[in-house]
Amino acid sequence: MRPAISVTGLTRRYRDHVALEEVSAQIEEGSICGLLGRNGAGKTTLLRILAGQEFPSSGVVRVLGAPPAENEDVLRRMVFIREDQAYPDFKVGHALRAASWFYPNWDGELAGQLMADFGLRPNKAIKRLSRGMRSALGIAIGIAARADVTLFDEPYAGLDAVARQIFYDRLLADYAERPRTILLSTHLIDEAAALFERVVVIDRGRVVLDAAADGLRGVATTVSGPVLAVDDFTTGRPVWNRRRLGSQASVVTVGQLDEAARAKARALGLDLVPLTLQQLVVHAAGWPGAPETANLEGVSA
């Protein structure tokens, strides 16, 4: 499959800091990809560059095979919903009506259904909406646009758990009906983990992890039990984090465990708990003293 989004050596420098440094990544057409990382890691800058709202300092960006900046053939097939979207002096209905003119695949019925799901009223002024309701408006536009490339930047800031579940359900349902490329940045990693077919983690402007979500399951495991048994088990294995409390120890090992290793752990009376995606991301990005990403290179697909 050809990539819907492809960036190579992408760098964005601002006067006092580097927001993105030599970022390279490819996202296949027809997949849902999570863009993860800490605050200020460069997620929004990357998405803005993909959407043609910001310009790279250097590097190559291609969306649907062409550079997106000022390229309407690409732009009209792409929607970008950002957390801090500024709207004109509009009511909710105005924003939806305007969006319906610009997106060739706009689904008005779906937009209406999403509005009803979230309890959005068309005659309400956008500036009077709560944070969560503003997010809901963005989500309604982002899904109903049915754009070939759909970029969501923290789309559900301020939304309650029920509304977030509606977002996941609606997004997946519509994705199944009309597959497209979706890139979603979020802090609520475990909650959204089931959506992702691929995750890209960036930290301080660099890609620190780019892997298929399937490949990440069981890639790191927390081993806990008596200190001696844990030491015995982890000797010779790459280790991320070692914690000790009295005679008990808890160690994170990297690499898939085969059946023999599991049998050995059982025999030693050790607990094995696979790391969740969120824990992996914490380790891959920003966790003080996190190991070099070299440990994860074998994981990257």
Place this chain on the structure above:
Amino acid sequence: MSTLVKVARYHLVQPYQYLIVPWGILAFAFAVSLATIAMTPSGHAAALTLHGLSPVAKVRYTGSLSSFFIFFFVLGVQSIGRSLPFGLALGVSRRSFYAGTALLAAVLACASGLVFAGLQAIEVATDGWGTRMGFFRVPYLLAGPWYLTWLSSFVGLTLLYVYGMWFGIAYRRWGLLGTIAFIAAQVTALLATGALVSVAHGWTGVGRFFTHLTAAGLTGLLAVLAVALLAGGQATIRRATV
């Protein structure tokens, strides 16, 4: 529907700002002017009557029509400041957004100019709305035949809107300090031009040029300036980010 027309409709989807507020402002300015003129008898006329002379019918100009023109400048600023970010979010290129917005301004300016010309004709026919008020007549600028009133209003409104857009773009691209520098650069350019004219002892020529300049000639000059400003804004928006 072409992208430019969509951009124009995007601005009008909330019709309040473009189609209602400016005319509301104009109606209010008109009402205030009319009330003021009606309550203050012309000093000249009263004095002349007192001395047994028949007063000469003298139009009393208000200049309040400028409020409409100033609002067009504000609309130009807001077209970028408020409407550009969501416009780009909808997948419009800067190029199309700019061209569509300028197109909308030109159409509205053209229509407003026609309305002004019509109201000016009524003003003349009713002897200044029965009070000798010159609201839609402005000495020198809007004092000719109807088509010149239309053309001068059209050019003037478009010019102010385009100038406002350039300010909005400068602010978006360079921030507050950059906008101040943008203003300073314009003032410096004016001063430099003045200095050059002084050095070349050209003020007599400049004075002659302007005293011989007709309203139609001035409108032509302003049209050239509007095109130059349009090009300046176009060059500035190319790298603007949201």
